[in-house]
Amino acid sequence: MSKSLQAIRGMNDILPEQTPLWRYFEGTVARLLDNYGYRQIRMPIVEFTELFKRSIGEVTDIVEKEMYTFDDRNGDSLTLRPEGTAACVRAVLEHGITGGGQVQKLWYVGPMFRHERPQKGRYRQFHQIGLEVFNLEGPDIDAELIVMTWRLWGELGLRDAVKLELNSLGTSESRGRYREALVEFLSGHVDKLDEDSQRRLKTNPLRVLDTKNPETQAILVDAPKMADYLDDESRAHFEGLKARLDAVGIPYVINPKLVRGLDYYSKTVFEWVTDKLGAQGTVCAGGRYDGLVEQMGGKPTPGVGFAMGIERLVLMLEALDKVPEELARQIDVYLCAFGEAAELAALALSERVRDQLPNLRLQINAGGGSFKSQFKKADKSGALYALILGDDELAQQVVGFKPLRGQGEQQSIAWDALAAHLATCVVQG
Ligand code: ATP
Ligand code: MG
Numbered sequence: 001m002s003k004s005l006q007a008i009r010g011m012n013d014i015l016p017e018q019t020p021l022w023r024y025f026e027g028t029v030a031r032l033l034d035n036y037g038y039r040q041i042r043m044p045i046v047e048f049t050e051l052f053k054r055s056i057g058e059v060t061d062i063v064e065k066e067m068y069t070f071d072d073r074n075g076d077s078l079t080l081r082p083e084g085t086a087a088c089v090r091a092v093l094e095h096g097i098t099g100g101g102q103v104q105k106l107w108y109v110g111p112m113f114r115h116e117r118p119q120k121g122r123y124r125q126f127h128q129i130g131l132e133v134f135n136l137e138g139p140d141i142d143a144e145l146i147v148m149t150w151r152l153w154g155e156l157g158l159r160d161a162v163k164l165e166l167n168s169l170g171t172s173e174s175r176g177r178y179r180e181a182l183v184e185f186l187s188g189h190v191d192k193l194d195e196d197s198q199r200r201l202k203t204n205p206l207r208v209l210d211t212k213n214p215e216t217q218a219i220l221v222d223a224p225k226m227a228d229y230l231d232d233e234s235r236a237h238f239e240g241l242k243a244r245l246d247a248v249g250i251p252y253v254i255n256p257k258l259v260r261g262l263d264y265y266s267k268t269v270f271e272w273v274t275d276k277l278g279a280q281g282t283v284c285a286g287g288r289y290d291g292l293v294e295q296m297g298g299k300p301t302p303g304v305g306f307a308m309g310i311e312r313l314v315l316m317l318e319a320l321d322k323v324p325e326e327l328a329r330q331i332d333v334y335l336c337a338f339g340e341a342a343e344l345a346a347l348a349l350s351e352r353v354r355d356q357l358p359n360l361r362l363q364i365n366a367g368g369g370s371f372k373s374q375f376k377k378a379d380k381s382g383a384l385y386a387l388i389l390g391d392d393e394l395a396q397q398v399v400g401f402k403p404l405r406g407q408g409e410q411q412s413i414a415w416d417a418l419a420a421h422l423a424t425c426v427v428q429g
Contacts, residue, residue: 010124020327043087049077055086059203066114080113084130098134107131121280130307137302139240157322167258170234178229209257264292284308332361334378338390356419
C-alpha cells in the first residue's frame with residue numbers, strides 16, 4: 001500500500017476484535033467514577049499552543065520535544081493536546097465553574113498526542129482517562145483518588161500486578177528550598193552527570209532525580225532528600241494521606257525520587273507501576289497541583305488529579321489473562337429466514353422480540369442465502385441459538401429454535417411465545 005494510505009506511525013486503529021475490551025475497561029471506569037460522584041467533562045482535542053507552554057512548563061519533555069504543533073490557516077499556533085489537565089483547567093476558568101470555592105470533581109476520556117518513539121505501551125496517539133478535582137485541599141481527596149483506583153484494580157483483577165509509589169513534593173516554598181540544596185549538591189558533581197542531567201540542572205533540577213543513567217543515579221544516592229525539606233504543613237498533609245491509605249489497607253512504597261515529568265505538581269505525587277509491561281511500567285499517575293490554576297490566570301485554587309493510560313491497562317488485562325470470557329461472544333441469537341415472505345415475517349417478529357427484550361443481542365441474517373450458508377453464518381457469529389423461519393414455519397406461525405453450542409434438539413416455538421422463551425435461556429446484561 002502506498003505510504004500516504006497508511007496510518008501515521010504510532011497512531012493505531014483499534015479493530016473490532018479489540019473494542020469490546022476497550023469498552024469493558026472504559027465502562028468499568030465510568031461506572032466507578034459515577035458512583036464516587038465525579039462528572040464527565042469533554043474538552044476539544046486542539047488548543048492554543050500557549051496553553052500547554054504555560055501550564056505544562058517550557059522546560060519539560062512534552063513542551064520541548066513531544067508536541068504536535070501547527071499553524072492554523074489564520075496563523076494561530078495550535079497544538080494537539082498532549083494531556084488533559086491544561087484544557088480542563090482552561091475550561092473551568094473560562095466557564096467560571098470553580099469560582100467562589102466551588103468544588104468540581106471532573107473526569108474525561110480521549111486521545112492524547114505526543115511525538116515519542118513508538119514501542120509497546122508507548123504511542124503517538126494514545127488514550128487516557130483522567131480526572132481533576134478543584135477546591136479541595138486536604139489529604140482526604142488525594143486519598144479518595146487512590147482508593148478509587150485501588151477499587152478499579154480490584155474489579156479488573158489487577159491488584160496483585162500493580163504497586164503504588166508515593167512521594168510529597170511539598171509546598172512551593174519547601175520545594176524551593178529543596179531545589180536550592182539539590183542544585184548546590186549537584187553543582188559539586190557536575191562533570192560526572194550525564195548530558196541530559198547537566199542541562200536539567202540549569203532548567204528543571206528536580207527532574208535530574210528522574211534520570212535513568214546509572215552513574216548519575218549513583219551520585220544521587222548521597223543527594224539531599226526531599227523529605228528532610230518538607231515544611232510542617234506538607235508533612236501533615238502527607239501523613240494524613242498515608243493514614244487514610246493505611247485505614248483502607250492499601251500498600252504503598254515511598255519513592256523519594258518520584259518527581260513526575262510535569263512542572264506543576266506540589267505535595268502529593270503518585271504512580272501506579274507494574275512490572276508486567278517491560279519498560280512502560282506506569283499505568284496511572286497523578287498528584288496535587290495547588291499552584292497551577294493561579295499560574296494560568298485564575299484565583300488560587302487547589303487541584304489534584306491523575307491520568308491512566310488505556311493502552312497500557314488493556315495490554316495488562318491481556319497479558320495477565322484478565323479479559324472476561326463473556327467479551328468473546330457479542331451476539332446471543334441469530335435469526336435465519338428463507339424466502340421473501342419469511343424474511344418479512346422474520347423482520348417484524350425480531351422487532352417485536354426486541355420491544356420485549358431490549359437487551360437481547362439478536363442478529364438477523366442479511367443478504368439471503370441457502371439454508372447451509374445461513375447456518376454457517378449463524379455458527380460463525382458466536383450466537384448461542386439459531387432461529388429458523390422458512391415457508392413451513394411461516395404457515396404455522398412458529399420459528400425453529402436450535403441450540404448452537406452443546407446439546408439440545410431443535411424445537412418449534414410459537415411467535416407469541418418466543419420472547420418469553422428467549423428470556424429463560426439467554427442471560428441478559
Ligand atoms: P511515561 O513516564 O511513561 O512517559 P508520563 O509521565 O509521560 O509517562 P503522564 O503524562 O503522567 O505520563 O500520563 C499519564 C499516563 O498516560 C501514563 O502513566 C501512561 O500510562 C500514559 N501514557 C503517557 N504517555 C503515553 C504514551 N506515549 N503512550 C501510551 N500511554 C502513555
Ligand atoms: Mg512521557
